[in-house]
Amino acid sequence: MKMSSGKAKHLIVISYDAFSEDNWEKASTLPNLSRLIKNGVFSTKLKSVYPTLTYVVHTTMMTGVYPDKHGIIHNNPLQPFVGEEDQAWFWFRKDIRVPTVYEALKKHRMKSAAILWPVTGKASIRYNMPEIKAIGRENQALKILKNGNPFYCAGLERKYGKIRKGIEQPYLDDFTVMCGTDTILSKKPELLMIHFIDLDDAKHHYGTDSTEIDQVLLRMDGRIGKMMDAVAAAGISEETVFMVLGDHGQKNVRYKVRLNQLLKEDGLIYEENGSMHWRAYLQSTGGSAYLHVKENDDEAKQRALGILQKAAGEETLGIEKIYTGEELERFHAFPVSGCMLEAKLGYSFDDRIVGPLVTDLKKENKTYATHGYSPEKPEYNCCFVVSGNGIRKGYQLGEIHMVDIAPTIASILGVDFGPCDGKVLEDAFLNIRE
The missing domain is CATH 3.30.1360 (Gyrase A; domain 2)
Structure with a gap:
């Protein structure tokens, strides 16, 4: 595997869980996302994978292959007759059958960080706070320390743990964004992957067209703004590309x-x-x-x-x-x-x-x-934005695919990655003559 010429030194990937085309009209007018759109490319036709479940899709994002190859077929391994609250999930990297893009970076001694990113338990990510939940008599804090980077997780927990109230929103995502801004300022990783869940939770509880959704979109825009501010405060704005994307819609x-x-x-x-x-x-x-x-x-x-x-x-x-x-x-x-x-x-x-x-x-x-429906359901595509130096400005992409995310991440950071089912989104990048 060799290095190629990258577009940026740093890439921040924001997984905006359940951010789909029906949210675009409102979200795209808000101050921070609209700034990214103005300085980047976007699509409201990002096609997800089947079934459209968070862990299935996030694994495709990191591997560039479909579920029939990467093997994460559901959020949960099969556990008949076990209640939803008591089920184990596909929390661990070992369950993924193929290479990931963050491992490609590690081979080049590039630092990755992940905050509540699915299927990253015990992954070879330098700064890792995996999405993982205590079940039965397990202790939540110990489970995270055991399966992530213990010093990194303990430090963030000590600083920001009081913000969180279990998995209740908006407190969980408020905690997550504080961990994200701290990581940008203190670690400056080449790749940061961060997972926000507020919108997904609100849709599950209130439906896709409730007033609560508008409130979440405002909160999410504020979180995106905090990440952008942290990049500016770290002095790396010129070297940083942002990628914001949804993983599935809801019905x-x-x-x-x-x-x-x-x-x-x-x-x-x-x-x-x-x-x-x-x-x-x-x-x-x-x-x-x-x-x-x-x-x-x-x-x-x-x-x-x-x-x-x-x-x-x-x-x-x-x-x-x-x-x-x-x-x-x-x-x-x-x-x-x-x-x-x-x-x-x-x-x-x-x-x-x-x-x-x-x-x-x-x-x-x-x-x-x-969610979990076929990605071919009507008005069920995801939203995608990539923004920063080296990216075209205000340009709309057509239909793109979730398998394209990993090779595009690798291309932005100048790392060859493959083989995979996706392709680099070359239309997103400025050509020299532009």
């Missing part, structure tokens, strides 16, 4: 559907000796679901497919499409058992085997939105 949900109950009725999910067992099981992503089948149990697979095909014919069960074989290959989705379900707009899937088969959230006066 409002009225009906939650628990299709595992149909598998249970057929005996494919069953109780034995006081515990639950399965031969076929649907692992929901929200907007889609993987069918898992026990190894070499072809009879269970055929029975499950028959049940799901029948269910797809029932309007109220919310199945838009059953994807198999070549269709999954087209999406570059991880094949699992070779079957995925896509939910209709207004519907989402739920793993649980208790409660009604279909819940009407409107009747319960609940608002909810989620």
Whole structure:
């Protein structure tokens, strides 16, 4: 691997979780993001990967390959019958099957930093505070220290830990931005990756079109401004490029559907000796679901497919499409058992085997939105901005792909990276004649 001529000495990648094209009209007029747009290139047609889940997408951002290659297929490894709050996640770098762009930088003795970036537990990142959560009787602080850079994490916790109130927003992102500005000023890493979650949380709780969303967009613009101010205070503005991007959109949900109950009725999910067992099981992503089948149990697979095909014919069960074989290959989705379900707009899937088969959230006066749908859902693209010296000014890119992010990061910093599924976004860069 060799160095090539880079565009900047420093790159700050801001993952603006759930920042999608429906937010662009408002967000793009706010002072700090609009400044980046004016001095850079942008797209509202950044196509995500299937399924559109945070950990799946962030792994693609760092590897430049689709989920069928990098192996992070969901936020969570399969854990049937375990409640959502108690599930482990794909927290660790070891679960990624391919090289990452921050490892390419390390080979050139370039410093990377990551703050609450997904799937970075025990990663070879110089300054690393991974996104990781205590479950059961684990201690949150110890878990972060054990899986990140302990001195770095302890220092930030000591300075800014009082700001945080668990994972409650806006306090979590307020803590994150303080860690980010401190890192810029004290470490000046060549690559900083920082993950903000406020918008994603608000959409899940209040829906995609609530007044709360406008408040989050204002807060997020303020956080972007703090990062820009830190770069100026560090004296590295001329050498720094900013990249701001969303990982997925969200869609409002009225009906939650628990299709595992149909598998249970057929005996494919069953109780034995006081515990639950399965031969076929649907692992929901929200907007889609993987069918898992026990190894070499072809009879269970055929029975499950028959049940799901029948269910797809029932309007109220919310199945838009059953994807198999070549269709999954087209999406570059991880094949699992070779079957995925896509939910209709207004519907989402739920793993649980208790409660009604279909819940009407409107009747319960609940608002909810989620993601995990196909990246081809309408008005579901992500937003992307890259800005700084060496970048074209006020230029709009067309459709781009999440696999293009890693090679573009490498190109900006002058590191060769590959092979991968994406390409460098050359249209973003100033040519000498421009």
